[in-house]
Amino acid sequence: GESVGLHLPTLSxxxxxxxxxxxxxxxxxxxxxxxxxxxxxxxPQFIIDIRSNMDKRQGQRVTVLLNKTVKHLSLQIAATQxxxxxxxxxxxxxxxxxxxxxxxxGQGTILTVHP
Amino acid sequence: NAGVTQTPKFxxxxxxxxxxxxxxQDMNHEYMSWYRQDPGMGLRLIHYxxxxxxxxxxxxxxxxxxxxxxxxxxxxxxxxxxPSQTSVYFCASSYSMAMNTExxxxxxxxxTVV
Numbered sequence: 102g103e104s105v106g107l108h109l110p111t112l113s114x115x116x117x118x119x120x121x122x123x124x125x126x127x128x129x130x131x132x133x134x135x136x137x138x139x140x141x142x143x144x145p146q147f148i149i150d151i152r153s154n155m156d157k158r159q160g161q162r163v164t165v166l167l168n169k170t171v172k173h174l175s176l177q178i179a180a181t182q183x184x185x186x187x188x189x190x191x192x193x194x195x196x197x198x199x200x201x202x203x204x205x206x207g208q209g210t211i212l213t214v215h216p
Numbered sequence: 217n218a219g220v221t222q223t224p225k226f227x228x229x230x231x232x233x234x235x236x237x238x239x240x241q242d243m244n245h246e247y248m249s250w251y252r253q254d255p256g257m258g259l260r261l262i263h264y265x266x267x268x269x270x271x272x273x274x275x276x277x278x279x280x281x282x283x284x285x286x287x288x289x290x291x292x293x294x295x296x297x298x299p300s301q302t303s304v305y306f307c308a309s310s311y312s313m314a315m316n317t318e319x320x321x322x323x324x325x326x327x328t329v330v
Binding site: 109135142143144145146147150190192203204205206207208209 | 220249251256257258259260261264274275306308318319320321322323324
């Protein structure tokens with residue numbers, strides 16, 4: 102089931118450092134994973150995605166790693182900037198049956214970047 | 217090209233009142249969905265639609281109705297608002313239900329039920 106709580110995990114880094122945000126997923130049938138960034142007062146914004154037949158995908162300053170063995174997803178942000186401060190969500194798309202096309206979101210992680 | 221537009225941005229309702237949250241997209245997307253976001257939690261799917269005339273329930277559908285008479289619009293109705301429906305609501309759209317399809321989100325509607 103989904104973890105419920107009022108306090109999100111937090112990560113504080115210095116500007117210029119690399120950030121790693123982690124996410125555990127529960128459904129081994131999930132085929133597709135997405136990372137979203139949500140700034141205060143805004144809707145989630147797509148960052149990067151990965152399919153289950155891959156274990157790594159790189160974008161501009163971001164890399165997503167997928168470990169299907171332990172059902173773990175991570176987002177690496179290189180040279181983190183103050184503008185990267187936001188809440189980061191992982192989402193999984195559970196393939197097949199009535200779950201097809203429905204995104205299930207994780208709890209989120211608050212990233213704070215200090216100048 | 218405005219993307220996904222939600223109105224209103226803020227709303228306060230009294231318990232028992234009804235209202236409709238509007239969502240419109242101008243990207244000709246087939247798939248639209250509504251989520252709610254509560255403190256400390258990720259987004260939870262309320263209802264979704266795979267095209268005009270077709271809707272289905274998500275994870276938390278109780279207390280909400282939807283319809284999809286056009287490709288562009290996907291309104292969410294609260295028939296009798298309850299304090300438990302205090303939340304931030306996000307509408308999203310994507311080209312299709314298929315995987316590898318990026319979902320675009322609106323700016324959100326912050327609803328308070330007193």
